[in-house]
Amino acid sequence: MKFKKILIANRGEIAIRIIRAAKELNLKTVAIYSEIDQDALHTRLADESVCIGPAPSKDSYLNITRIISAAEVTGAKAIHPGYGFLAENPEFAEICESCGIIFIGPKPEQIRAMGDKVEARRTMSKAKIKVIPGTEEPIESFNQAKDITNKIGYPVMLKAVAGGGGKGMRVAHNDKELESGFRIAQVEARTAFGDHRIYIEKFLQEPRHIEVQIIGDEYKNIVALGERECSIQRRHQKLIEESPSPIIDNHLRKKLLKTAIKAAQAINYRSAGTVEFLMDEKKNFYFLEMNTRIQVEHPVTEMVTGIDLIKEQIQIALGEKLSFKQKHVHLSGNAIECRINAEDPDRNFMPTPGKITFFHMPQGIGVRFDTHIFAGYTIPSQYDSLIGKLICHGSSRDEAIARSRRALEELVIEGIKTTIPFHKKIMSHPKFIKGDISTNFVSALDSGHF
Secondary structure, X not given: OOOOEEEEOOOXXXXXXXXXXHHHOOOEEEEEEOHXXXXXXXXXXXXXXXXXXXXXXXXXOOOHHHHHHHHHHHOOOEEEXXXXXXXXXXXXXXXXXXXXOEEOOOOHHHHHHHHOHHHHHHHHHHOOOOEOOEOOOOEOOHHHHHHHHHHHOOOEEEEEEEEEOOXXXXXXXXXXXXXXXXXXXXXXXXXXXXXXOEEEEEOOOOOEEEEEEEEEOOOOOEEEEEEEEEEEEEOOEEEEEEEOOOOOOHHHHHHHHHHHHHHHXXXXXXXXXXXXEEEOOOOOEEEEEEEOXXXXXXXXXXXXXXXXXXHHHHHHHOOOOOOOOHHHOOOOOEEEEEEEEOEEHHHOOEEOOEEOOEEEOOOOOOEEEEEOOOOOOEEOOOOOOEEEEEEEEEOOHHHHHHHHHHHHHHOEEEOOOOOHHHHHHHHOOHHHHHOOOOOOHHHHHHOOOO
């Protein structure tokens, strides 16, 4: 089914990113907004905008009935969910289909298969893809958790079956931590996802977080667009991403991309998605999870490949084939993304909502800044703290780092605390410059270990 108008079921910078792609494809756009987002930039840039409820997400951006009603009232025949909110909700995708609305993303059964992390591990094991040692069924009690841990050995990671975004995750190094972590992870999982189920994985001590961008169409064409290094994290949430990874050579890259494509083929994947891996110090990599949506960090892949991933998503939803094949994908130079959050790095990254009194955007060759903020904009406390993404491209990793340092100096956001000082520190750190990083980098930095 063809469509001429898209409703964006999201807010912030990703809503603006989708509006821009749609306009370049000569498609009309509909923005939705909560009462607190009435003056947000995405409502001004879209062709139409509809208020769908009060500030709390459950009454607005997570309210499926109101979103579907907004699409029907405005005549939007397609919905793009962006990331977060309803992007990986299979029921939402099913309801869209039942209402004759195209969901710009994967099919509901694909979202469901990868959204259940235990089912995802089982699927990958069947496809002969290495997964981190752990359970293939949810665990129901502490005693069961203890028996499993005795077999695979400490440390272990307790993880929510329906998890994502670092929620419902706890590391345990002994029986005491396992018992408390099991109960806390269950509570967090139930609160965040409405699903208390937990599973266990062996915890890799200093892994690197490597992911592969994949995209597939209705005609079983699946292409991998290189890898991203996402090891700079705090509380399992990414802060800096880059492509390509400084540790991956061409031989390893071919293996990694081949495995990611194999993972996508295992569920006949359609649309943009990301296959995530953990890599140990010996460069062995293990399937971690698959995110069935566009990622926050997709711009670094766009910068090194020259491919507009959002446009491709939309065209796939229109029933078109991918506009390129695997042989056409070439990585050119290096790109680094710094997530600019309204957070105070000196206070354990505590959110800092408030009014922006002054804003200056960095410019110049190789610099991209995706954002929804402006001088006078008030960042609400009800939503995610991400307020912008600084993406810098260079002909080499050294140039990308130097360009990021320069752009961070130019970037001025006054009125609130942000993660800009943190990123300046990382971009000048000798270990980061050398590419000597792991998912423990930020905690080691905070504790003064280097």
